[in-house]
Amino acid sequence: MNWSKIIGLSLRHVYLIKGSFPRILDLIYWPTIQIFLWGFISKFFTLSSSYYNNTVGIILSAAILYDFLFRSSISYNMMFLEEIWSRNFTNLFIAPIKLSEIIAALTFTAIFRTLIGLIPASLIAIPLFGVSIFAIGLPLVFLLITLYIFGVTLGLLVTSGLIRFGPSFENIAWASLFFLAPLGCIYYPIEILPEWLQIISKLLPLVHIFEEMRNILIYDSVSYIQIFKAALISFMYFIFGVIIFFLSYEGAKNRGTLINMGE
Amino acid sequence: MKLEIKNLSKKFKNILAVNDISFSIEKNKTLGLLGPNGCGKTTSIGMMLGLITPSNGKILIDNKTFNSSNRIEMLSLMNFASPYIELPKKLTVFENLNVYARLYGVENINQRIEEIVEDLNLKSFFKKKTGELSSGQKNRVSLAKSLINKPKLLFLDEPTASLDPDVGDFVREYLEKYKSKNELTILLASHNMKEVERLCDSVVMMKRGAIVDQGTCKMLIDKHGRNNLEDTFLKIARSNDELE
Numbered sequence: 001m002n003w004s005k006i007i008g009l010s011l012r013h014v015y016l017i018k019g020s021f022p023r024i025l026d027l028i029y030w031p032t033i034q035i036f037l038w039g040f041i042s043k044f045f046t047l048s049s050s051y052y053n054n055t056v057g058i059i060l061s062a063a064i065l066y067d068f069l070f071r072s073s074i075s076y077n078m079m080f081l082e083e084i085w086s087r088n089f090t091n092l093f094i095a096p097i098k099l100s101e102i103i104a105a106l107t108f109t110a111i112f113r114t115l116i117g118l119i120p121a122s123l124i125a126i127p128l129f130g131v132s133i134f135a136i137g138l139p140l141v142f143l144l145i146t147l148y149i150f151g152v153t154l155g156l157l158v159t160s161g162l163i164r165f166g167p168s169f170e171n172i173a174w175a176s177l178f179f180l181a182p183l184g185c186i187y188y189p190i191e192i193l194p195e196w197l198q199i200i201s202k203l204l205p206l207v208h209i210f211e212e213m214r215n216i217l218i219y220d221s222v223s224y225i226q227i228f229k230a231a232l233i234s235f236m237y238f239i240f241g242v243i244i245f246f247l248s249y250e251g252a253k254n255r256g257t258l259i260n261m262g263e
Numbered sequence: 264m265k266l267e268i269k270n271l272s273k274k275f276k277n278i279l280a281v282n283d284i285s286f287s288i289e290k291n292k293t294l295g296l297l298g299p300n301g302c303g304k305t306t307s308i309g310m311m312l313g314l315i316t317p318s319n320g321k322i323l324i325d326n327k328t329f330n331s332s333n334r335i336e337m338l339s340l341m342n343f344a345s346p347y348i349e350l351p352k353k354l355t356v357f358e359n360l361n362v363y364a365r366l367y368g369v370e371n372i373n374q375r376i377e378e379i380v381e382d383l384n385l386k387s388f389f390k391k392k393t394g395e396l397s398s399g400q401k402n403r404v405s406l407a408k409s410l411i412n413k414p415k416l417l418f419l420d421e422p423t424a425s426l427d428p429d430v431g432d433f434v435r436e437y438l439e440k441y442k443s444k445n446e447l448t449i450l451l452a453s454h455n456m457k458e459v460e461r462l463c464d465s466v467v468m469m470k471r472g473a474i475v476d477q478g479t480c481k482m483l484i485d486k487h488g489r490n491n492l493e494d495t496f497l498k499i500a501r502s503n504d505e506l507e
Contacts, residue, residue, distance in 0.1 A: 256273070
């Protein structure tokens with residue numbers, strides 16, 4: 001890994017964000033709106049539901065964590081789409097940079113983009129709804145890392161599709177996370193799902209992450225085994241994502257879609 | 264750097280885009296790759312840049328086969344400019360050059376950027392966003408990016424397309440000057456025959472994916488009994504298949 005090249009590619013995206021106030025605003029706007037929306041829903045549920053009684057902020061915390069996953073994946077996809085939209089794709093792929101360095105640069109820059117949006121939104125939730133995501137404590141770090149790995153994995157799978165199928169795959173980029181959300185048991189316990197869907201959803205790290213988040217907030221106990229299981233599943237998906245990305249790149253080279261890719 | 268293309272072919276499903284082409288460019292020489300639209304020039308350049316996997320054949324750079332194991336090493340010695348690909352529009356000229364200098368592993372980045380900015384007269388719009396520049400300015404920035412790593416092998420795809428005669432002449436003159444001072448082999452794909460006559464030591468004519476003729480400009484003009492390269496190009500492009 002050549003860190004100067006990784007920094008170079010990351011810089012390209014940092015310059016893009018730094019030079020555009022609407023882009024910064026866009027990064028902050030959506031997570032903040034989410035916080036407001038789920039904050040009020042959360043407030044209503046805590047007042048009206050026995051399940052959520054005395055556990056202020058479970059839904060809002062889930063919304064923040066889900067948004068973190070959503071933003072990390074979308075950030076990854078967006079950076080790749082930026083190269084296609086700006087017709088810079090060919091320049092990037094003829095530069096002497098390894099695929100692993102491209103993946104590393106996008107991964108590191110995605111966290112930067114994600115945190116720009118999420119930190120202000122998380123801080124707003126404290127005075128506004130009296131809910132702090134930081135109440136989860138140290139396990140929050142592990143939950144975020146696990147979510148981030150899975151978010152990047154989804155980003156990798158979508159960018160693989162973009163490399164393989166070109167810009168027409170763009171719509172899938174936006175839809176990818178909505179497809180997984182119902183199975184992730186983000187806002188409800190896994191028992192709500194039919195049994196056969198529970199089996200499928202347990203194959204995703206999301207269920208384990210959000211079940212553990214509820215476990216911490218409702219029962220005030222931490223199961224590091226559960227967190228480790230989620231991290232392990234996320235990491236396995238990540239390896240799968242990297243393999244698919246490499247295969248898509250080779251496939252695109254065979255089909256000649258890397259040259260002149262653009263809108 | 265010497266570039267040798269040996270029996271290179273590319274088949275996309277049932278379409279033979281490049282059909283068994285072979286040619287070479289000696290170190291410090293310029294070769295023009297000519298042919299009508301859709302004749303396989305871009306696919307050929309794509310293979311030489313490692314963007315397209317050949318179906319058959321070899322690409323040798325200084326007698327070493329260009330393959331995935333030496334891709335990074337080889338790409339760091341090459342570069343490419345084309346008006347059909349762009350640099351990120353929202354980044355300033357400096358930011359774009361800085362990013363690409365890093366990607367190409369350039370040492371003393373600021374010094375190299377200063378040199379190239381001076382050489383290509385980019386100073387007056389150095390801090391402007393690339394998307395705000397005129398075609399001529401964008402073209403010079405694209406050329407600056409393609410020379411940022413002081414490549415030994417440069418691929419140029421219609422470098423003066425859509426430029427006014429003044430800027431076009433500036434680019435041609437700059438390339439001549441740059442070549443006289445630096446070790447550089449150029450493969451130039453162009454539809455501007457006067458440009459090819461001025462810059463190229465030899466030319467390769469392609470049609471329907473295959474090479475139909477090659478040699479120096481004078482050789483081809485004489486061989487086909489025409490007065491200039493443009494007429495020679497037209498004769499070859501419009502000729503029947505028996506020529507091939």
